[in-house]
Amino acid sequence: MATIKDVANLAGLSVATVSRAMNGTGYVSEDARKKITYAINKLDYSPNEVARSLFQKKSKLVGLLLPDISNPFFPMVAKGVEDFLQKKGYQVILGNIQEDNEKANEYLRAFEQNNVAGILSAVEHKSKNHSDIPTVILDRIDEDVEYGVYSDDTQGGRLAAEAILKGQPHNIVVIAGPESVTRARDRLMSVEQTLKMAKVSYALIQSNSFLLEDAKETATLLFDRYPQVDSIIAPSDTHAITILQEAYHRSYQVPQALQVIGYDDVPISKLVVPRLTTIHQPAYKVGFKGAEMLYALMNNEHIERKKIILPVHLEVRETLRSGGE
Amino acid sequence: MATIKDVANLAGLSVATVSRAMNGTGYVSEDARKKITYAINKLDYSPNEVARSLFQKKSKLVGLLLPDISNPFFPMVAKGVEDFLQKKGYQVILGNIQEDNEKANEYLRAFEQNNVAGILSAVEHKSKNHSDIPTVILDRIDEDVEYGVYSDDTQGGRLAAEAILKGQPHNIVVIAGPESVTRARDRLMSVEQTLKMAKVSYALIQSNSFLLEDAKETATLLFDRYPQVDSIIAPSDTHAITILQEAYHRSYQVPQALQVIGYDDVPISKLVVPRLTTIHQPAYKVGFKGAEMLYALMNNEHIERKKIILPVHLEVRETLRSGGE
Structure with a gap:
């Protein structure tokens, strides 16, 4: 019965290469693969091993x-x-x-x-x-x-709240990220803790998701419910950018009458007008x-x-x- | 010597299923695949076919x-x-x-x-x-x-130029998309044709790519070279949004002093201030x-x-x- 050595010899390749090909444990060129297939067929090399290893082959995906x-x-x-x-x-x-x-x-x-x-x-x-x-x-x-x-959400939440606090806020609205996202909860906790430590009160609005359509809904709701808002801590840049637009259409001056901080630092946050201050996530x-x-x-x-x-x-x-x- | 029928019998599956599994021509459950592998090993079914068909297996990728x-x-x-x-x-x-x-x-x-x-x-x-x-x-x-x-670039280029023409342009700058992109060339041709038919002159600036960094460079160059510009036809929303920002920092009033049209209609074009007029590509x-x-x-x-x-x-x-x- 043929052995792996016979296959390697006929294929003109090392045993290591043949073994790699059959176990899928490393790179083997298409050319080598063809030679090995040919040798396996020619020598009628044990089908058990071949079939098994081929079925088990780990992908590069x-x-x-x-x-x-x-x-x-x-x-x-x-x-x-x-x-x-x-x-x-x-x-x-x-x-x-x-x-x-x-x-x-x-x-x-x-x-x-x-x-x-x-x-x-x-x-x-x-x-x-x-x-x-x-x-x-x-x-x-x-x-x-x-x-x-x-x-780091604890750091991020703290930095966002501290930055807002420096702008003499009287009416802060914090938008909570979706409840299903653990990290959004951690970030919110850190924002709330920082505001509480500074003995500053705030209103809270819950968002449903980070999807654009949901962010637009949240922005409308926010201004309808809290027209006196002068500071907004947003859970994402998508939320913050949507708010900047809603604020423009409702004639709030940013940042004089309304300051906004985002979260993420997506490429577009540099391009909106005014350019969005945000927490940079890598x-x-x-x-x-x-x-x-x-x-x-x-x-x-x-x-x-x-x-x-x-x-x-x-x-x-x-x-x-x-x-x- | 074992046949495909023997494999099917031992696996408790139809010949069609075994054939599908070996030729990779249709769906076979993981369970069936395991039974087939077992039967192939047990019966020492011709390795040639197995090896070949496994190597040839079409992916669902x-x-x-x-x-x-x-x-x-x-x-x-x-x-x-x-x-x-x-x-x-x-x-x-x-x-x-x-x-x-x-x-x-x-x-x-x-x-x-x-x-x-x-x-x-x-x-x-x-x-x-x-x-x-x-x-x-x-x-x-x-x-x-x-x-x-x-x-449709011919339609898109024409629509963009016609929209700009309605705003009484005196100094149009057209930004050409990257030369390597055939469609950008077609679009430009249609823009130029429409402007020429209306007997309106324009300046042309070549962009290098649709990358954000390149768009920023092009925007700076445009305003440095053509400070009198009052109308811009951009080859992408990324270009147009970058221009809106540069215009804001250089204190151009949009659209009164400077009108801008984009191309693409990416989600963010609805969110910038002012909201970007653009050609919607599906x-x-x-x-x-x-x-x-x-x-x-x-x-x-x-x-x-x-x-x-x-x-x-x-x-x-x-x-x-x-x-x-």
Whole structure:
């Protein structure tokens, strides 16, 4: 009976290459793959091993689950993911769930069917479906997943509230991020704590999601309910930019009569008028570092920190009375 | 020697299912796949067929090549693509080239290695690498690819120029899109033709790309070189929004002293102040229709129209003197 050595000899390749091809544990060129197939056929090499290894072949694919690709924050995360993985020879399967959790489960099943080597998820899902596939959570917190990269919400919430406090606020409205997002809750807690410590009162409005349509609804509601508002702490740049527009149409002067702070620092926040002061989250770095962690995980490398929390900073532009300094 | 019937009998499945599994021509559950693998091993079924069919297995993957995922136009195209393909059980591999053509070739190779069933490309690449993989071009024109979905540039260029003409322009500056993009050239030709027919003169500025940083540079150059400008026809919303900001900082009143028209109608164009008048391109529909065409192509269905040109329209908002009507 033929052995792996015979296959390697006939194919004119090393045993290591043939073994890699059959176990799917490393890169093998298409040309080598063809030679190996030919040799396997020619020699009638044990089908058991071949069939099994081929079925088990690990792909060079990573599944990426995003809550909403039309929110400009997530394309930046995706860019970081792609930049790291492409260099390592991995490809990214895109799963955009448009904040629909049913879709998250469908994608996770599809990732499994495609035999992905790992999953990067910016969605909080409680599903255990994929428990044997290495997974890193990006920009979210998921109790069920050990590994994650996100940025510092306690710091971010504090910085946003402190910046608003410097502008002599009399009527603050805080918009809470969606309740389903753990990190939005952490950030809100930090905002509230900072305002309470300063003994400053505020009103609270709950938002439903980070989707554009929902942000517009929240902005309208806010001005209808609190026309006296002079300071707004928004849970995302999408919310803040929507508010700037609503404020313009209702003739509020920004920042003299109304100061606004965003969260995220998406590219467009630099382009609106006035330019949006916001908390900068390192979206690209979250993606890049997350991919790096996943790569280590997929290759059974030692991982020193299972949760990486990246610092944020205040990006001072034109929508705060104090300037923010 | 064992036959496919023996494998089917032992697996408790139909010959058709076993054949599907081995040729990769249809859906086979993970459970059935395991039973088949077991039967193949048990019976020592001809390795030649197994190895060959496994290597040839068509994936349920489609490669999507995008020029720049941080340009909000393309996430909308991607959304359309995904919405169609997910329903059909296909997954999308993301290839974001960041306007770097070298990267396009790397991605095309990676798509091939992953044995994608088809390619959707929003990049003009002259590479023939993937000539045997069904391909549809999205939002671009590529002479080498028979199938494509994009929107009507002749109509779009004309509509933009006509809208600007209604605002009594005295100093028009037209920004030409990147020279490498065929469609930008077609659009420019239509703008120029419309202005010439109206016997109105204009200045022309060449832009290098649709990237944000390049757009900022172009905006600065434009105002430095043509401080008397009172009308600008931009090749993208990114360009137009960058111009609105530069205009604000240089104290031009929009639209009274300076009217601006964009192109694309990305979500953010509704949110800037003043709200941007622009030519609406159906980005989502380009993605959705392109995926539909690719699906027909992958399944050897008859395709009536190989090029689908979708209509555009003027989206009237607040940056034109005439209102645009």
